[in-house]
Amino acid sequence: xxxSASGFYDYQHRQGRLDRDAQIRVDLHKAYAASRNTYGRPxxxxxxxxxxxxxxxxxxxxxxxxxxxxxxxxxxxxxxTTDSHxxxxxxxxxxA
Numbered sequence: 643x644x645x646s647a648s649g650f651y652d653y654q655h656r657q658g659r660l661d662r663d664a665q666i667r668v669d670l671h672k673a674y675a676a677s678r679n680t681y682g683r684p685x686x687x688x689x690x691x692x693x694x695x696x697x698x699x700x701x702x703x704x705x706x707x708x709x710x711x712x713x714x715x716x717x718x719x720x721x722x723t724t725d726s727h728x729x730x731x732x733x734x735x736x737x738a
Contacts, residue, residue, distance in 0.1 A: 663705060669693055670702070674711055682713025 673689040674681055681689065687702050706712070 663701075666690065666695055666697060666701075667705060667709060669695065670705055670709065670711070680714045685713075686711075 669690055670686060673686055673693075677685070677689075683699060683703050683706060686706070687697060687699050690697050690702065
């Protein structure tokens with residue numbers, strides 16, 4: 643076959659390995675859906691820790707990237723100022 647012995651045994655070892663993140667991915671999607679797709683990494687880490695998963699923020703960040711999950715940001719503040727470009731007459735300055 644033209645394969646080294648160490649490469650063959652390494653391949654066999656990798657085939658028997660379970661995906662350690664499989665259950666975390668399932669619970670990650672559930673927590674994300676329960677938040678109406680708004681939770682970001684910090685809140686997802688808290689939610690998964692409450693479900694007895696031993697996870698860190700880097701692991702969740704990696705899984706979110708792999709699963710194309712992204713939290714939603716709140717909208718920025720947009721001040722509502724007076725419209726100075728109207729066509730109504732401007733009141734006289736009676737104080738001056």
